Amino acid sequence: MTDPADYEVADAEAAATRRNELVAAVTDHAGIIARELALLQGGDYGQASFKTSAGEWTVKYEAGDLEYLRFETRSGRETYVVSTKQPPDAAALADAMEDYGAFVRAFNDHVRSKVGVLDDVPEAFPDVVSTADAVAERDRIVGRIRETCDAIADQLHRYEGGDYGTFAARVDGSRWELKREASSTAYLRVGGSGGVYLVSQYEPPSAEAVRDHVEGFTGFVEAFNDHVEEVEADLSRITL
Structure with a gap:
């Protein structure tokens, strides 16, 4: 009879630690995006999605802080890169992070597209009639x-x-x-x-x-x- 003790169990600590370090780094970086998005959209609560060639990233923020960062591939697989519930699967995180740079560029392009849109808006308004x-x-x-x-x-x-x-x-x-x-x-x-x-x-x-x-x-x-x-x-x- 085989003794279970004869089977070696792989140590997941190193993989989990690396995953947690990466998630923490993304949380800090995407938190900056969430704050900038809140400023741009003019509210403490909201969300926005940004398309890349690999899929779509969604940023949701509450009270100005990042609530979650979700990546959905073109095939429909979702990965919550940042979430208040549980960390993502390491393999899914690795796949999502390959597209993270494209997501940041998409966000930057979105912000730049808003620069100057109000330059030609008139600031002279009709007089208000008294009631x-x-x-x-x-x-x-x-x-x-x-x-x-x-x-x-x-x-x-x-x-x-x-x-x-x-x-x-x-x-x-x-x-x-x-x-x-x-x-x-x-x-x-x-x-x-x-x-x-x-x-x-x-x-x-x-x-x-x-x-x-x-x-x-x-x-x-x-x-x-x-x-x-x-x-x-x-x-x-x-x-x-």
């Missing part, structure tokens, strides 16, 4: 809407009682809702829960929203007046 007049007119109209809404809220508070309440009406197919807190307006909304707030406690509406809905507000006020007249008519028929 001051439009904002002032919007604020004036919204202020008048709020004053009218507060008057409605005050009337509702007086005859409904209670510190909170709403009045809703449909105008030209759109639902208008005024919510009050005591005699003040909490909001005036057009179009249901996902609609436009013409009056709110947070931010003003856009000028376009005011333009689109200001005529409808007249119909809303008229609907409130009609409501009050109906209530008064109903009360007048009560005999005590």
Whole structure:
């Protein structure tokens, strides 16, 4: 019977050490490429691929640091020359490193192709028109809407009682809702829960929203007046 001890096991330490040294050197060098690429692309996260005659190299970086360097041959075999998971196979690494110089030249050509592309871009831009007049007119109209809404809220508070309440009406197919807190307006909304707030406690509406809905507000006020007249008519028929 053969004793397993009779078989000599090859020592992989030398090959592994050489592989690890080579991967460390590539990591340092490709890390420079990753940082330059991040500067060129304008972000801390991204990736780019570069074609050579032997295949395609992909550099991925995160937070400006090299995440991985992958080489894919034309036959489709992938080798992660640099990876956060595990080192590459020594033979695959050797094959990839034969094309590493071509990859660096492809990257350099890519960078050089960007030099001067902005030289003829004009730096004189049109003047920006001020929105001051439009904002002032919007604020004036919204202020008048709020004053009218507060008057409605005050009337509702007086005859409904209670510190909170709403009045809703449909105008030209759109639902208008005024919510009050005591005699003040909490909001005036057009179009249901996902609609436009013409009056709110947070931010003003856009000028376009005011333009689109200001005529409808007249119909809303008229609907409130009609409501009050109906209530008064109903009360007048009560005999005590």
